[in-house]
Amino acid sequence: MSPARRPRGSLLLALALAALAARAAPALEDPLAVELPVMRVMPGMETRWIAERMAWNGLPMSARLFRTDAPAQAVLAWYERLWSRLGRGEVVRQRQGPWRVIGHRDGRHYRTVRVRDTARGAEGVLTISLRPDAVRPRRTPGIPLPAGLRVLHRLDSLDGPRRAWSLTLQSPYGAEATLERIRARLAGAGWTVQPHSLARARGAVQQAFQRGRSLCQVSVAPHRRGSLALIHVVR
DSSP states (O other), X not given: OOTTOOOTTHHHHHHHHTTOOOOSOOOOSOGXXXXXXXXXXXXXXXXXXXXXXXXXXXXXXXXXEEEESSOHHHHHHHHHHHHHHHOOSEEEEEEETTEEEEEEEOSSEEXXXXXXXXXXXXXXXXXXXXXXXXXXXXXXXXXXXXXXOEEEEEEEEEETTEEEEEEEEEESSOHHHHHHHHHHHHHHTTOEEOTTOOEEETTEEEEEEEETTEEEEEEEEEETTEEEEEEEEEO
16 A cells, blocks of 8 residues: 555545544553454445454454445344344444444444445445443554644554554644644654655645655645644555
């Protein structure tokens, strides 16, 4: 995976993860090493992985996009019947705009189906994770950052045999000033700018860096009185 590529279905994944909020609990040494159960797939569903192993702010999970000819209500009903037959745990339901969400909590895991109707059936995301209240959030950046930037989210994943992570950062500075500060900190840690990688569009800036085999892409866009930065690193 080149640093310019974003994980597939990242928008749907971000929506699916928005409902997960971790409270104080032990942090995991390596969340990508956690073995999670395989989530059942409703017959007739077509699925593709967003990530088989990933961690959202230190919370281990796996997620798949799906589509089906069945309507959203049939998807929700199938999973509710499945989980009710387990005889344990708690089923929770939400509606978020066009999306309908059903979740199941048991003693160790949390399963979520997020689904919406389409012209030809339904689409959505299947997610399974450890229970969010069992893992302390972890947002360590893993690379040097300038003062004043705050890590909002960290998403870890595997890119084949290589580890990758993405950071979402809030900055009080404009897009150009934020990139300049990040560039200086990366240079001090041995990262070099990839030639001809600087790009600008509608106030946003992007640049790629390399250190040995490791790749890093930084994208910064204006946001309110400052900017938001996305840093994607592949080791």
